[in-house]
Each structure stands twice: as C-alpha cells, then as structure tokens.
Amino acid sequence: MSNLDKELPTLKRRLTIAQKSGDPARILKEVQHAVNRFAIIGWPDNWTNWMRAKDDAIFYLNLKG
Numbered sequence: 129m130s131n132l133d134k135e136l137p138t139l140k141r142r143l144t145i146a147q148k149s150g151d152p153a154r155i156l157k158e159v160q161h162a163v164n165r166f167a168i169i170g171w172p173d174n175w176t177n178w179m180r181a182k183d184d185a186i187f188y189l190n191l192k193g
C-alpha cells in the first residue's frame with residue numbers, strides 16, 4: 129500500500145469536515161495541507177476535489193468582501 133493510499137482517506141475526511149463547517153478559512157487551510165502532502169506522496173486521481181473546494185472558498189470570501 130502506497131503512502132497516498134494510506135493518507136488519502138484522512139485528507140478526504142479533513143476536507144469534508146472543513147467543508148461542513150462552512151468556514152472558508154478552514155477549507156483553505158485544509159486544501160493547503162493536502163496540496164503540501166500531495167507534493168510529497170503524489171497526486172490522487174480526484175485532486176480536483178481540493179482545487180474546487182479552494183475555488184469555492186475564495187469565491188465565498190470575495191462575495192463577503
């Protein structure tokens with residue numbers, strides 16, 4: 129089992145919890161953490177989930193002004 133296979137469930141769970149919190153800053157923090165890990169362990173096939181979460185959080189922050 130690769131490091132990616134071992135860590136991906138935890139990274140997914142952390143992103144899901146951040147998204148459910150509704151806090152864009154928390155989402156951005158979790159995305160940055162995951163991206164830093166992906167740079168080391170490799171990128172999953174569903175890497176766009178994190179990029180979409182990042183884009184959504186930034187969009188929300190821009191709406192709030």
